[in-house]
Amino acid sequence: MSLEESEKNKRYLKMAVVCRKDLNMPTGKFGAMMCHAGKSFILPRLQLWENKFDDVSESGITGVVHGLKFHANKDEIQWLTELDPGLEEHGQVSMAAVILAVNSLEELLEVEKEAEKHKLINHRVIDSGYSHNKPNTFVCLAIGPHWPEQLQPVTGHLKRYR
Numbered sequence: 001m002s003l004e005e006s007e008k009n010k011r012y013l014k015m016a017v018v019c020r021k022d023l024n025m026p027t028g029k030f031g032a033m034m035c036h037a038g039k040s041f042i043l044p045r046l047q048l049w050e051n052k053f054d055d056v057s058e059s060g061i062t063g064v065v066h067g068l069k070f071h072a073n074k075d076e077i078q079w080l081t082e083l084d085p086g087l088e089e090h091g092q093v094s095m096a097a098v099i100l101a102v103n104s105l106e107e108l109l110e111v112e113k114e115a116e117k118h119k120l121i122n123h124r125v126i127d128s129g130y131s132h133n134k135p136n137t138f139v140c141l142a143i144g145p146h147w148p149e150q151l152q153p154v155t156g157h158l159k160r161y162r
Contacts, residue, residue: 012096013096013144013146013147014096014097014098014144014145014146014147014148014151015037015038015041015096015098015142015143015144016097016098016100016142016143016144016151016154016155017034017037017038017098017099017100017140017141017142017143018100018101018102018108018111018140018141018143018155018158019033019037019099019100019101019102019139019161020101020102020103020104020105020107020108020138020140021101021102021103021161022103022104023133023137023139025132025133025139026132029131029133033125033127033139033140034099034140036125037123037125037140037141037142038097038142040123040124040125040142041121041142041145098155098160099160099161100155100158100159100160100161101158101159101160101161101162102158105138108138108140109138111141111143111155112124112141114153114154115141115143115154118150118153118154120143120144120146120151120154121143121144121146122141122142122143122144123141124138124140124141125138125139125141125142126138127139
């Protein structure tokens, strides 16, 4: 689905974080996992800014961080850097996020499989096991940022985490 550039600027890219309810995490642990999910996309791209860019073009920027090649397209750059209208003085960047629920590891793996099938950016959040969960527990999956219609086939059937 193609959108005019002007339409893209009037709406937000979105990140979906899909989290397992069966882990029954305390509120603080859940919050920490959501922070890790948000960082999973942002940190590699922020590290890119610290390095010289190999390529800057209309399609985005490309560089090498710790020996790995990273690319941020125009939509991702907008998502990371554009200030939210009305909140400029607070420095808030325009981005939307939604936390969605699955009831088991199997359901989370299925969502991950669908994200891969649709070629969506996605990152696993694995708990190191210092408090509530066992080491190496696959807690949640961060998907995006993408346009809502790109997320819909993968996450549209999921309910918000409550």
